[in-house]
Amino acid sequence: MAAATNPNTPAIESRLAESIRSYDQNVHSYIGRYQDIDYREFRQQLLGSLDYPPRSLLDVGCGTGRDAKAFNASIPNVIGIDLSYGLLSAAKGIARQAHFIHADMRKLPICSASIDVVWSMASLVHLDSEGTILALREMGRVLRPGGSLFVSVPSGIGSEWREDGLGGRRWFYYFQPSQFLRLANNIGFTIEWTDTGPGVTRGQWTTLIARPVSLG
Structure with a gap:
């Protein structure tokens, strides 16, 4: 796959900014709907893919810190990054032992080869x-040799604005399962496990565990 070019176009950044504002302005709505979801089976699948006990985990797009808190029970160094100040503020109160950073996943402020697990x-x-593509490359960059990446995205075609009754609206972009898996392979990940079933929330989801081999 060709390298990404000019990713930060005004239209893309405008859609992202509006989505982030929606999170900032409706934090309590998101906590109420999503905070009690437990991805225990996925966490176990991910941690079981490692050849050693992980000491560090990066939660990319950590939201309210729900998953960071769960991982902190077994991983001492958990870092969460998000672009929503509102969600990060909530996360700091929910996952008190984790460390949170306001950052863009397309340019992670994390040293290369320093993280055991990316979620x-x-x-x-x-x-x-x-x-x-940029975000996945960054996730691969920060992983230590032998580290594992977990990614889960909703499956679909095209893009849409969604309101979901939570206040504000958010822009979503979708991949078909085969399209997303091919994209990860083409970037340089070896995919070790996949699931393409229904998600805990709405619709079908594509979920994978992978390791970086040679990121292009």
Whole structure:
């Protein structure tokens, strides 16, 4: 796949900014709807893919810190990044032992080869294909040799604005399962496990565990 070019176009950044504002202005609505979801089976699948006990995890698009808190029970160093100040503020109160950073997943402020596990649950949804490529490359860059990446995205075609009764609206971009898996392979990930079944929330989801081999 060709390298991403000019990813930060005004239209893309405008859609992302409006989506972030929606999170900032409706934090309590998102907590009420999503905070009690438990991805225990996915967490176990991910941690079981490692050859050693992980000491560090990066939660990309950490939201309210729900998953960061769960991982902190077994991983001492958990870092969460998000672009929503509102969600990060909530996360700091929910996952008190984790460390949170306001950052863009397309340019992670994390040293290369410094993280054992990267977790990305429903966090790529507001990026188009070029932004997704950049974000996945960054996730691969920060992983230590032998580290694992977990990604889960809703399956679909095209893009849409959604309101979901939570206040505000958010822009979503979708991949078909085969399209997303091919994209990850083409970037340089070896896919070790996949699931393409129904999600805990709405619709079908594409979920994978992968390791970076040679990121292009």
